[in-house]
Amino acid sequence: MALQVWTVGEDDEDLKNHRELLPLSKLQEIGVLYWHLDPKRPESEEELAKIRKDRGYNYMDHLDICPGKLANFEEKLKNFFTEHMHADEEIRYNLEGGGYFDVRDKDDKWVRIWIKEGDIIVLPAGIYHRFALDAANHVKLMKLFLGEPVWIAHNRPQEDHPVWQEYVKRLTDDNAGGLVGAPWTSSLLANGKKKDWPIQSSKLWKNNSTYVCFFYLIWLIVPPPLFSVFCSHALYLLDVMPEN
Numbered sequence: 140m141a142l143q144v145w146t147v148g149e150d151d152e153d154l155k156n157h158r159e160l161l162p163l164s165k166l167q168e169i170g171v172l173y174w175h176l177d178p179k180r181p182e183s184e185e186e187l188a189k190i191r192k193d194r195g196y197n198y199m200d201h202l203d204i205c206p207g208k209l210a211n212f213e214e215k216l217k218n219f220f221t222e223h224m225h226a227d228e229e230i231r232y233n234l235e236g237g238g239y240f241d242v243r244d245k246d247d248k249w250v251r252i253w254i255k256e257g258d259i260i261v262l263p264a265g266i267y268h269r270f271a272l273d274a275a276n277h278v279k280l281m282k283l284f285l286g287e288p289v290w291i292a293h294n295r296p297q298e299d300h301p302v303w304q305e306y307v308k309r310l311t312d313d314n315a316g317g318l319v320g321a322p323w324t325s326s327l328l329a330n331g332k333k334k335d336w337p338i339q340s341s342k343l344w345k346n347n348s349t350y351v352c353f354f355y356l357i358w359l360i361v362p363p364p365l366f367s368v369f370c371s372h373a374l375y376l377l378d379v380m381p382e383n
């Protein structure tokens with residue numbers, strides 16, 4: 140079962156009713172990574188080892204969040220559910236049970252990620268998030284880290300924190316889709332810089348309709364032979380002539 144992701148309100152209570160699932164591209168947009176393994180199959184060991192090697196996660200320990208097993212259970216849950224960020228990635232592999240990671244999207248709305256057995260999730264450094272158990276009321280997590288682990292949670296607001304600032308900068312750099320479609324971005328696209336930005340069709344149409352109006356105006360005011368000369372030159376200059 141793929142991860143389930145949906146929008147939730149500010150308070151937990153009003154959430155359970157409107158679970159309209161969002162596409163997983165929502166997570167990509169905000170830099171959240173995920174994998175799914177089957178902790179019960181031996182092959183998953185190898186897959187996990189590969190992920191750890193690729194991303195440099197050399198540290199590992201376990202955390203059982205369970206009423207009987209975790210000291211100060213209630214207090215810890217309260218802290219987990221307090222909106223915070225970290226200066227490093229938060230990496231969790233869910234071995235048992237289930238929980239909700241709420242992360243802030245680009246509009247500062249909560250997006251709820253339901254992690255179940257086998258889900259691995261990586262929250263980027265600087266992202267605001269919180270965590271709660273699901274109805275099973277327990278979860279067994281593997282915590283991974285790159286280098287010496289630091290578990291400091293910086294509660295919101297952290298707008299002066301350089302890691303938060305860096306995260307937000309990356310978000311806006313990667314998603315400045317508003318410019319795509321404007322003629323001056325084509326060289327950026329050609330350089331392979333922002334190839335997979337979403338193209339905003341409304342912006343494309345705005346640019347094209349300007350050209351169409353311009354050509355129509357010229358067609359009205361110049362004699363036909365001149366118009367064809369004008370067109371061939373204009374199209375060449377606009378670089379939309381098909382190459383033969």
Ligand SMILES: CSCCC(=O)C(=O)O
Nearest residue numbers: 202219229231269270292
């Ligand atoms: C116990 S994992 C989820 C809670 C959290 O965000 C954290 O530990 O930083």
Ligand SMILES: [Fe+2]
Nearest residue numbers: 225229268292
């Ligand atoms: Fe956290």
Ligand code: NI
Nearest residue numbers: 204205277278
């Ligand atoms: Ni338990």
